[in-house]
Amino acid sequence: xxxxxxxxxxxxxxxxxxxxxxxxxxxxxxxxxxxxxxxxxxxxxxxxxxxxxxxxxxxxxxxxxxxxxxxxxxxxxxxxxxxxxxxxxxxxxxxxxxxxxxxxxxxxxxxxxxxxxxxxxxxxxxxxxxxxxxxxxxxxxxxxxxxxxxxxxxxxxxxxxxxxxxxxxxxxxxxxxxxxxxxxxxxxxxxxxxxxxxxxxxxxxxxxxxxxxxxxxxxxxxxxxxxxxxxxxxxxxxxxxxxxxxxxxxxxxxxxxxxxxxxxxxxxxxxxxxxxxxxxxxxxxxxxxxxxxxxxxxxxxxxxxxxxxxxxxxxxxxxxxxx
Amino acid sequence: xxxxxxxxxxxxxxxxxxxxxxxxxxxxxxxxxxxxxxxxxxxxxxxxxxxxxxxxxxxxxxxxxxxxxxxxxxxxxxxxxxxxxxxxxxxxxxxxxxxxxxxxxxxxxxxxxxxxxxxxxxxxxxxxxxxxxxxxxxxxxxxxxxxxxxxxxxxxxxxxxxxxxxxxxxxxxxxxxxxxxxxxxxxxxx
Numbered sequence: 001x002x003x004x005x006x007x008x009x010x011x012x013x014x015x016x017x018x019x020x021x022x023x024x025x026x027x028x029x030x031x032x033x034x035x036x037x038x039x040x041x042x043x044x045x046x047x048x049x050x051x052x053x054x055x056x057x058x059x060x061x062x063x064x065x066x067x068x069x070x071x072x073x074x075x076x077x078x079x080x081x082x083x084x085x086x087x088x089x090x091x092x093x094x095x096x097x098x099x100x101x102x103x104x105x106x107x108x109x110x111x112x113x114x115x116x117x118x119x120x121x122x123x124x125x126x127x128x129x130x131x132x133x134x135x136x137x138x139x140x141x142x143x144x145x146x147x148x149x150x151x152x153x154x155x156x157x158x159x160x161x162x163x164x165x166x167x168x169x170x171x172x173x174x175x176x177x178x179x180x181x182x183x184x185x186x187x188x189x190x191x192x193x194x195x196x197x198x199x200x201x202x203x204x205x206x207x208x209x210x211x212x213x214x215x216x217x218x219x220x221x222x223x224x225x226x227x228x229x230x231x232x233x234x235x236x237x238x239x240x241x242x243x244x245x246x247x248x249x250x251x252x253x254x255x256x257x258x259x260x261x262x263x264x265x266x267x268x269x270x271x272x273x274x275x276x277x278x279x280x281x282x283x284x285x286x287x288x289x290x291x292x293x294x295x296x297x298x299x300x301x302x303x304x305x306x307x308x309x310x311x312x313x314x315x316x317x318x319x320x321x322x323x
Numbered sequence: 324x325x326x327x328x329x330x331x332x333x334x335x336x337x338x339x340x341x342x343x344x345x346x347x348x349x350x351x352x353x354x355x356x357x358x359x360x361x362x363x364x365x366x367x368x369x370x371x372x373x374x375x376x377x378x379x380x381x382x383x384x385x386x387x388x389x390x391x392x393x394x395x396x397x398x399x400x401x402x403x404x405x406x407x408x409x410x411x412x413x414x415x416x417x418x419x420x421x422x423x424x425x426x427x428x429x430x431x432x433x434x435x436x437x438x439x440x441x442x443x444x445x446x447x448x449x450x451x452x453x454x455x456x457x458x459x460x461x462x463x464x465x466x467x468x469x470x471x472x473x474x475x476x477x478x479x480x481x482x483x484x485x486x487x488x489x490x491x492x493x494x495x496x497x498x499x500x501x502x503x504x505x506x507x508x509x510x511x512x513x
Contacts, residue, residue: 018471021467021471021475022467022471025467025470025471025474026452029445029446029452031451031452053478056474056478056481056482057474057478060427060442060446060474060477060478060481061446061447063424063427064345064427064442064443064446064447065447067345067424067427067428068341068344068345068447069341071337071340071341071344072337072338072341074337074340076333076336076337076340077354077357077358079354079358080336080340080354080357080358080361083358083361083362083365084332084333084336084361086365087332087361087364087365087368088332090365090368090369091332091368214369
């Protein structure tokens with residue numbers, strides 16, 4: 001009678017396994033359908049020795065949980081945490097990529113449908129193909145499209161300029177009129193740069209660097225009015241470090257999920273590179289990588305050195321607070 | 324934008340670690356196993372491959388690595404480091420007396436590897452029979468068979484089989500696990 005109502009997970013009778021054992025185990029593990037459960041419970045009520053066995057099995061499970069559940073509340077070991085973050089980052093990127101792919105596919109379908117419909121209409125009406133102006137005018141209600149520069153300003157963002165991580169691109173990559181600092185000495189390659197038009201019309205730059213193991217450092221550089229001040233702060237929020245400083249009319253914000261010393265060393269290299277006199281609009285050769293800890297000596301005697309001694313540590317920056 | 328796998332990643336890793344801890348009974352071995360699993364998963368993802376059931380994937384890798392290790396040890400001969408025995412002493416059971424917990428741990432140790440794996444996957448990790456079958460790479464009927472034998476063996480060991488190991492004259496610990504829970508319930512009520 002038990003075999004007639006088994007669930008998909010319960011295999012057919014096996015000569016090596018007692019028929020009752022299969023059902024009792026499935027009952028203990030809550031894998032029976034409600035009618036099966038009722039039948040088993042009815043059976044157990046008249047077979048106390050089997051009911052005791054069921055109770056023993058349940059107690060075994062409870063004993064296992066009592067022994068091992070505490071590991072669920074323990075923090076993961078450091079190595080596992082780092083790997084978890086890497087996996088999370090990879091999956092997040094893939095998720096964004098997939099979403100973009102879906103949007104692009106949807107857009108392509110819409111474009112094909114519209115173009116196909118238009119071509120079909122033109123064919124049946126006998127009009128020659130080409131000359132999309134009427135269609136555009138009809139679709140936009142006769143309004144003229146915005147000039148490209150206005151559209152970009154409205155979005156506050158210019159098209160991404162993704163640099164190929166090669167020495168040539170590192171030397172030539174430009175953002176807001178200065179060459180991108182070379183961080184290969186620290187194991188980081190430039191993978192992307194973008195100009196960002198701020199609300200006040202000034203141009204800021206975002207540079208993205210990535211190491212071979214997938215760690216990322218993002219640098220924002222924006223001009224500021226207050227050229228005289230020099231503030232350097234290092235703070236952390238969770239695994240992410242924030243290094244902020246001003247120098248010679250520029251504000252630098254560096255964000256990265258890397259260790260503190262590497263963060264400081266990279267900051268020092270960037271500070272030194274971007275403080276060097278360079279003519280805007282011309283590509284200066286990639287300077288030699290900074291040796292040692294990356295703390296670069298000022299070339300003009302006035303460039304502030306970015307290191308442990310020059311750091312400002314506001315109270316909020318010591319812990320997990322906002323930078 | 325969260326990847327569906329990323330949402331439950333931390334919980335799955337912790338679950339994997341709990342299982343590794345139960346399987347190896349050695350924190351260092353367990354953490355090594357978990358770390359190796361994550362490394363392989365990361366490589367797999369970096370290669371652009373997709374993982375639909377991340378939990379099953381992690382447990383399957385863990386089994387493969389663990390079984391490889393068992394095979395290697397069998398070839399090399401049984402070695403029990405001193406630290407491994409010492410660990411039992413520094414793991415105080417949270418609710419029960421040392422002897423009660425030790426009985427369950429000892430009983431688990433006496434099960435053949437394949438039975439212990441099934442008992443832990445289903446009894447501790449709450450995996451379905453189908454899931455355990457996928458992770459272990461054995462037919463569903465084999466999982467049922469191993470589970471049944473494993474639980475029966477545990478029951479017999481806990482009910483008195485271990486008394487023989489403790490030496491002549493030792494009192495059998497009949498229905499030991501049940502007694503633990505009865506005592507616990509009484510303590511909570513009191």
